[in-house]
Amino acid sequence: MLALQPRPLAADPIRVEAAAPTPLAGAAVPAAVDLDIRGMVKSFGEAKPVLNGVDLAVLRGQSVALIGANGAGKSTLLRCCLRLIEAEGGSVRLLERDVRRLAPRDLRRLRARVGFVFQRHNLVPRLSALSNVVHGAQARHAGARYWLHGLAPKAVREEAMHCLDLVGLPHIARQRVDSLSGGQSQRVAIARALMQRPQFVMADEPVASLDPNAGEEVMGLFSDLMRREGLTLLFSSHDLRHAVDYADRIVGLRAGRVELDGPARAQDFAGLREIYG
Amino acid sequence: MAEPFVGPSAVAERGPAVPGRFDRPGIGTFLAYLLAIAFFVASIDGIGISVEDLVAGIPGIGRMIGQMFPPDLSRLDSIALALLETFQMALVGTVFGIVLSLPLAILATRSQTPHILLYGCSRALISLFRTVPDLVWALLFVIAVGLGPFAGALAIMIDTIGFCGRFFAEAMEEADHGPQEALTALGASRLGRVFCAVIPAALPSFIGASLFSLEKATRASVVLGLVGAGGIGIELKVAMDLFSYAQAATIILSIFLLVLVVERVSTFLRQRVI
Numbered sequence: 001m002l003a004l005q006p007r008p009l010a011a012d013p014i015r016v017e018a019a020a021p022t023p024l025a026g027a028a029v030p031a032a033v034d035l036d037i038r039g040m041v042k043s044f045g046e047a048k049p050v051l052n053g054v055d056l057a058v059l060r061g062q063s064v065a066l067i068g069a070n071g072a073g074k075s076t077l078l079r080c081c082l083r084l085i086e087a088e089g090g091s092v093r094l095l096e097r098d099v100r101r102l103a104p105r106d107l108r109r110l111r112a113r114v115g116f117v118f119q120r121h122n123l124v125p126r127l128s129a130l131s132n133v134v135h136g137a138q139a140r141h142a143g144a145r146y147w148l149h150g151l152a153p154k155a156v157r158e159e160a161m162h163c164l165d166l167v168g169l170p171h172i173a174r175q176r177v178d179s180l181s182g183g184q185s186q187r188v189a190i191a192r193a194l195m196q197r198p199q200f201v202m203a204d205e206p207v208a209s210l211d212p213n214a215g216e217e218v219m220g221l222f223s224d225l226m227r228r229e230g231l232t233l234l235f236s237s238h239d240l241r242h243a244v245d246y247a248d249r250i251v252g253l254r255a256g257r258v259e260l261d262g263p264a265r266a267q268d269f270a271g272l273r274e275i276y277g
Numbered sequence: 278m279a280e281p282f283v284g285p286s287a288v289a290e291r292g293p294a295v296p297g298r299f300d301r302p303g304i305g306t307f308l309a310y311l312l313a314i315a316f317f318v319a320s321i322d323g324i325g326i327s328v329e330d331l332v333a334g335i336p337g338i339g340r341m342i343g344q345m346f347p348p349d350l351s352r353l354d355s356i357a358l359a360l361l362e363t364f365q366m367a368l369v370g371t372v373f374g375i376v377l378s379l380p381l382a383i384l385a386t387r388s389q390t391p392h393i394l395l396y397g398c399s400r401a402l403i404s405l406f407r408t409v410p411d412l413v414w415a416l417l418f419v420i421a422v423g424l425g426p427f428a429g430a431l432a433i434m435i436d437t438i439g440f441c442g443r444f445f446a447e448a449m450e451e452a453d454h455g456p457q458e459a460l461t462a463l464g465a466s467r468l469g470r471v472f473c474a475v476i477p478a479a480l481p482s483f484i485g486a487s488l489f490s491l492e493k494a495t496r497a498s499v500v501l502g503l504v505g506a507g508g509i510g511i512e513l514k515v516a517m518d519l520f521s522y523a524q525a526a527t528i529i530l531s532i533f534l535l536v537l538v539v540e541r542v543s544t545f546l547r548q549r550v551i
């Protein structure tokens with residue numbers, strides 16, 4: 001198990017060293033840092049910066065929950081890590097690559113290694129679930145064969161079916177995704193991310209649009225899969241219980257900075273609520 | 278505590294002023310209206326509307342219609358062949374036009390174009406194709422490739438590119454951004470994103486626009502014959518020039534039938550596919 005030093009609620013930028021955890025129990029080498037964000041700044045137009053010097057390091061195999069009020073910048077932070085939007089300042093090291101300096105081709109290669117699950121599943125509506133999962137293979141291959149399941153090579157179709165099986169939906173493979181329920185859609189989106197064979201997975205409020213039961217189910221499945229595959233997970237959530245249950249570590253954003261950082265188990269809800277104050 | 282009841286009269290006294298039913302136009306707007314009306318009146322004068330001419334022409338039209346019936350079916354086989362050629366011209370021109378407008382439309386979509394310069398050029402090309410009337414294209418192609426349906430098909434192709442290029446680009450511009458972002462996030466190429474996320478979203482619009490342009494092309498292909506670009510138009514012109522109105526009637530009726538069938542089939546397909 002990973003255990004982190006609780007980080008004090010501090011206003012000054014937190015150095016990564018401060019976040020360095022005690023290594024995995026029994027392991028001699030400290031775990032690798034998969035994501036290392038330093039001093040990230042991002043603003044939209046004239047308004048005051050949404051992110052104003054965010055520092056955050058995530059270790060390999062860790063599961064980190066990102067919490068914060070509406071508009072705190074959780075989505076912005078996640079998007080900036082993959083340059084879906086461009087940050088203005090700071091540096092991002094993701095899977096040993098300096099994200100902000102990557103050339104387009106290298107950026108694509110890096111994105112391919114990182115799964116991203118969106119709040120609104122963002123599947124392609126008129127296509128089948130299987131085709132949507134096959135799209136995940138575009139992380140590794142270019143070309144028209146990976147646009148539709150009907151065109152895909154046998155091995156890819158089999159792998160896509162395996163991914164659908166992992167999320168418990170092999171029976172809806174041929175169904176159009178616009179006919180699926182919210183929970184099913186989100187599971188297909190998770191399967192698409194798995195199809196990438198990612199090393200790191202980010203999720204922006206993956207279950208926020210699901211009802212409580214479906215949300216619980218999908219979040220449980222998601223977190224189990226990540227653990228089983230040994231993937232690093234960074235997810236944002238408004239559900240503090242999910243944060244406590246499914247993360248090793250909770251990071252709170254407020255006013256464009258990391259204001260809270262500590263092991264999930266040590267947190268009580270009252271303490272976590274302060275981040276919204 | 279509950280507020281004391283406020284009757285309608287009391288509300289009327291205290292309530293905010295109700296805005297007028299219409300906004301009073303400014304002096305500039307007023308002048309613009311006045312100018313537009315004046316120009317319209319001048320236009321009526323300009324085209325030389327003449328009720329006398331219209332009245333005097335009525336017997337002539339009546340006589341012509343009288344001679345049209347019964348339609349002369351003696352040349353039905355050659356008319357049918359010309360009609361088939363007309364439709365083939367429309368079909369081939371439209372299909373090639375649609376196929377060519379897709380890549381052009383991708384370049385002309387701001388969110389998908391690889392370069393802003395390509396965007397500008399493709400936009401300009403599409404506008405050129407659209408704004409120059411198909412009859413002018415037909416005249417140009419008749420000069421370039423000679424009389425016949427090939428010239429007509431080329432003219433229809435260009436016209437279709439002008440129409441579909443613009444519609445396809447608009448449909449792709451409006452495509453939901455979410456799936457595109459998902460494809461970008463998983464490292465897909467630009468082409469992968471266009472074909473996996475943008476085109477599937479825009480497909481119903483594509484099909485609608487394509488079927489509509491086939492209808493449009495069928496009507497246009499009739500007229501293109503008048504300038505020698507193949508099809509049944511030339512038959513109609515000859516029949517009219519020779520005052521063989523009974524023959525013209527057959528041609529007109531068969532054109533009517535063709536256009537009707539194409540529209541019906543296209544409506545049916547539209548409902549099926551979308």
Ligand SMILES: Nc1ncnc2c1ncn2[C@@H]1O[C@H](COP(=O)(O)OP(=O)(O)OP(=O)(O)O)[C@@H](O)[C@H]1O
Pocket residue numbers: 044050068069070071072073074075076077
């Ligand atoms: N594309 C954009 N253009 C302008 N402003 C934006 C854009 N995206 C986000 N913002 C602004 O940035 C701020 C942070 O947004 P962000 O979506 O990152 O917050 P969040 O923490 O994810 O909130 P939520 O919990 O509501 O999802 C908000 O004030 C929002 O208005």
Ligand SMILES: [Mg+2]
Pocket residue numbers: 074075076204205
């Ligand atoms: Mg958000």
